[in-house]
Amino acid sequence: MSDYFLEIKNLTKYFPLNNDVLSRLTGKTRLLKAVDDISFFIKPGETLGLVGESGCGKSTTARLITRLIEPSSGTMLLKGEDLLALPPSRMLEMRKTIQLVFQDPYSSLNPRKTVMQILSRPLEVHNLAHGWTAKRRQVLHLLHLVGMGVEHADRYPHEFSGGQRQRLAIARALAVKPQLVIGDEPVSALDVSIQAQILNLFRELQEELNLTYLFIAHDLSVIRHISDRVAVMYVGKIVEMGTVQEIFLHPQHPYTQALLAAVPEADPRKPPPRLTLHGELATPIDPPPGCRLYGRCPLATEICGQVSPPLSDRGGAHYVACHNV
Amino acid sequence: MTDPVLQLEDLTVRFHLKRGQLTAIDGVTFTVHRGETFGLVGESGSGKTATARSVMRLIPIPPGEVVRGRILFEGANILEYSDQQMRELRGKKIAMVFQEPMSALNPVFTVGKQIADALRTNLAMSKKEAKARVIELLQLVGIPAPASRYDNYVHEFSGGMRQRVMLAMALSCNPTFLIADEPTTALDVTIQATILELIRSMIERFHMSLIFITHNLGVVAHTCDTIGVMYASHLVELGPKNELFAHPLHPYTVGLLNSIPRLDTKTKYLTPITGSVCNMLQPPRGCKFHPRCAHAIDICTQEIPRLKEVAPGHFVACHLHT
Numbered sequence: 001m002s003d004y005f006l007e008i009k010n011l012t013k014y015f016p017l018n019n020d021v022l023s024r025l026t027g028k029t030r031l032l033k034a035v036d037d038i039s040f041f042i043k044p045g046e047t048l049g050l051v052g053e054s055g056c057g058k059s060t061t062a063r064l065i066t067r068l069i070e071p072s073s074g075t076m077l078l079k080g081e082d083l084l085a086l087p088p089s090r091m092l093e094m095r096k097t098i099q100l101v102f103q104d105p106y107s108s109l110n111p112r113k114t115v116m117q118i119l120s121r122p123l124e125v126h127n128l129a130h131g132w133t134a135k136r137r138q139v140l141h142l143l144h145l146v147g148m149g150v151e152h153a154d155r156y157p158h159e160f161s162g163g164q165r166q167r168l169a170i171a172r173a174l175a176v177k178p179q180l181v182i183g184d185e186p187v188s189a190l191d192v193s194i195q196a197q198i199l200n201l202f203r204e205l206q207e208e209l210n211l212t213y214l215f216i217a218h219d220l221s222v223i224r225h226i227s228d229r230v231a232v233m234y235v236g237k238i239v240e241m242g243t244v245q246e247i248f249l250h251p252q253h254p255y256t257q258a259l260l261a262a263v264p265e266a267d268p269r270k271p272p273p274r275l276t277l278h279g280e281l282a283t284p285i286d287p288p289p290g291c292r293l294y295g296r297c298p299l300a301t302e303i304c305g306q307v308s309p310p311l312s313d314r315g316g317a318h319y320v321a322c323h324n325v
Numbered sequence: 326m327t328d329p330v331l332q333l334e335d336l337t338v339r340f341h342l343k344r345g346q347l348t349a350i351d352g353v354t355f356t357v358h359r360g361e362t363f364g365l366v367g368e369s370g371s372g373k374t375a376t377a378r379s380v381m382r383l384i385p386i387p388p389g390e391v392v393r394g395r396i397l398f399e400g401a402n403i404l405e406y407s408d409q410q411m412r413e414l415r416g417k418k419i420a421m422v423f424q425e426p427m428s429a430l431n432p433v434f435t436v437g438k439q440i441a442d443a444l445r446t447n448l449a450m451s452k453k454e455a456k457a458r459v460i461e462l463l464q465l466v467g468i469p470a471p472a473s474r475y476d477n478y479v480h481e482f483s484g485g486m487r488q489r490v491m492l493a494m495a496l497s498c499n500p501t502f503l504i505a506d507e508p509t510t511a512l513d514v515t516i517q518a519t520i521l522e523l524i525r526s527m528i529e530r531f532h533m534s535l536i537f538i539t540h541n542l543g544v545v546a547h548t549c550d551t552i553g554v555m556y557a558s559h560l561v562e563l564g565p566k567n568e569l570f571a572h573p574l575h576p577y578t579v580g581l582l583n584s585i586p587r588l589d590t591k592t593k594y595l596t597p598i599t600g601s602v603c604n605m606l607q608p609p610r611g612c613k614f615h616p617r618c619a620h621a622i623d624i625c626t627q628e629i630p631r632l633k634e635v636a637p638g639h640f641v642a643c644h645l646h647t
Contacts, residue, residue: 053513053514053515053516054484054513161601161602162369163601164601191368191369191540192368192540192541192542192581192584192585193368193580193581193584193597193598194597194601195584195597196584196585196586196595196596196597196598197597197599199586199595200594200595200597203593203594218513218514219514220514220588221543221585221586221587221588222586224586224587224588224591225586225587225591225592225595226586244591248588258515259514259515260588261518262514262515262517262518263514263543263588264517264518264521264541264543264544264546264547264548265543265546265587265588265589266542266543266546266570266582266585266587267546267570268546268547268566268567268570269570270546270589272547273514273517273518273521273543273547274518275515275518275519275522277515280483281483
C-alpha cells in the first residue's frame with residue numbers, strides 16, 4: 001500500500017493540432033505537448049504547490065487529475081488505487097474525494113442560482129442530504145466553515161464581492177467532504193488584502209478537516225506561504241521539486257533561480273527584480289528533443305539540446321531535471 | 326527637486342448612475358515632478374484608474390462630473406482645455422499604457438498600421454516616414470525582427486510582446502509624460518521583469534515623468550520614487566518610497582504591507598485586513614476605512630480626515646496622526 005495520497009507517474013497530455021494553417025499545409029498533425037511525462041506525489045495532509053508561468057501545463061495537470069480531461073498516457077494513483085481503471089460506478093465516489101476550486105470567482109458560480117441552491121447541488125448529486133431541512137442544515141454549516149452566515153444563503157452570486165464568492169466556491173468544494181482539494185490559482189483574481197484572508201481560510205480548513213492540497217499558482221510568494229513542498233513546471237515538464245525551504249533557499253535549476261530572481265519584493269532595501277534568462281518561452285508544439293530551457297539557459301551544453309534531462313533526486317528528496325547541476 | 330510637471334489639486338469626480346451617485350475620486354491632491362516616477366497604489370475601487378483617466382480626460386461626461394479641482398499640466402489647467410487642445414496633448418505630451426493589451430489594441434488592424442496612424446495623425450508624417458519610424462520603435466522596445474512583425478495582428482503576439490507594442494505606441498510621439506495603468510499585472514513574472522526594465526530604460530533615455538498605477542507593492546518598491554496610496558476614492562498616504570515602506574502610517578498602508586506573503590519569511594498565518602471595501606454607493610460616514618480599522622476612534626466615524634504633512638514630504642489622512 002502506498003504512503004502517498006496521490007501519486008502521478010509519467011503523466012502525459014498531448015493535444016493534436018490538425019486544424020491550423022501549418023498542419024493543413026503540410027498535411028501533418030502537430031502535437032501540443034501540454035503535459036509531458038511528469039511524475040510527482042503528495043503525502044496525506046500536505047500541501048504541494050505547483051508553480052510555473054503561463055502555458056507550463058499546471059492547469060491541465062489539475063484537469064487531468066480530476067479526469068475532466070483524459071490523459072494521453074501515464075498513471076494516477078489515489079491512495080494506491082488506479083484512477084484511470086475505475087469503473088463508472090466508482091467514478092462518482094472519486095469525484096467526492098477530489099474537488100477543484102477555480103481561479104475566477106465570477107464565472108465559477110451559476111449566476112441564476114442562490115447560494116442555497118449552489119451549495120445544495122453537490123449534496124443532491126451525491127445523495128448526501130434528503131429533504132430541505134437536512135440540506136439547509138448542511139448549507140449553513142458549510143457557510144459557517146468559510147466564515148459566512150445564514151444571511152447569505154438566499155442571495156445570488158452577483159451580490160457578493162470576489163473574496164466572498166471565492167469563499168462560496170470553497171464551501172461548494174467542501175460540501176462533499178473531499179480529502180484532496182485542488183486549487184487552480186484560487187487567489188490570483190483577488191485583491192491583495194483579500195488574498196490574505198482566503199489563504200488563511202485554506203490553512204484553517206486544512207487543519208480542521210485534515211485536507212490534502214494541490215495548490216496551483218504563478219505567484220511565488222503565495223506558493224512560499226501555503227506550500228509544504230513545491231514542484232516547478234516549465235513548458236510541460238517538472239524541472240525541480242522539493243520542500244519549500246529547499247526550493248526557495250537553495251534553488252538549483254536555472255529556471256527556478258530565474259523565477260525567484262524576477263520577483264519584485266515589497267521592500268525597497270531588497271535587491272530589485274533581475275532577469276537571468278533571456279529570450280522567449282519554448283514552444284510546447286512539436287518541441288525539439290532535449291531540455292525545454294535549451295536556447296535560453298546560461299549553463300547549456302551539447303547534451304542539453306539532444307537529451308531531455310530526467311528528474312533525479314539530488315539528496316533530501318530535492319529533485320532537479322538538469323544535465324549540468 | 327525638479328519643477329512640477331503634473332499637479333492634481335483637490336480633484337473630485339462623481340458618477341451619476343441609475344443606482345445612485347458614486348464619487349470615484351475625492352479631493353485627490355499630489356504633484357509629479359520632472360523625471361519623477363510616481364506610484365499610485367490601491368486595490369479595486371480605490372479610484373486609481375479613474376484618476377489616470379481623468380488626467381487624460383477620458384472620463385465620459387456625463388455620467389461623470391468633475392465636481393471640483395484642477396489638473397495642472399506644465400502649469401495649465403487641462404480641465405479647461407477644449408477637445409482640440411486635449412487632442413494636441415494626448416499622445417504628444419501625455420501618453421498612456423493600459424492594463425490589458427488585447428483590449429486596448431485594435432484587433433482588426435495590424436500593429437504597424439495602428440502605430441503609424443498615431444504618428445500620421447499627431448505628427449503629420451507621410452506613410453513612408455511613419456512606417457520607418459514604427460519599425461524603429463518596435464526595435465526600441467525589443468521586438469525581434471521588427472520589419473517582419475509590422476504586418477502582424479495583435480493576436481499574433483504573446484502577452485509580453487503586446488505590452489511592448491503598447492509601449493511603442495505610447496512612446497511614438499515623444500511624450501514627456503507617461504501614465505502606465507497596471508502594465509504588468511496580466512504578465513508572468515519573468516516577462517514582468519523585462520517590461521519593467523524596458524520602461525525604466527525608456528524613462529531614463531527620454532527623461533520622462535511617469536505615473537505607475539498598480540496594486541503590486543513589490544513592483545512599486547523597485548520602480549517608483551514617490552508613492553501615493555489610494556483607498557475608496559481618497560489619497561490616504563503620500564511620501565517618498567523609502568520613507569513609506571520604512572514608516573507606513575495609515576492603518577490601511579500598514580495593513581496592506583502586513584498582509585502580503587513574503588518570499589523570505591514563512592509565517593503560518595498572514596495578517597489580513599478584516600472585512601472588505603465599503604459600498605461606494607453608500608459609503609460610511611467619516612473615514613471610509615474606519616469599519617476595517619483596529620484603531621478607529623470616535624472622530625473617525627464623523628469626519629473625513631484630511632491629508633496632512635507629518636514628516637518632510639510624508640503626508641497621511643488619518644485622525645490618529647494629527
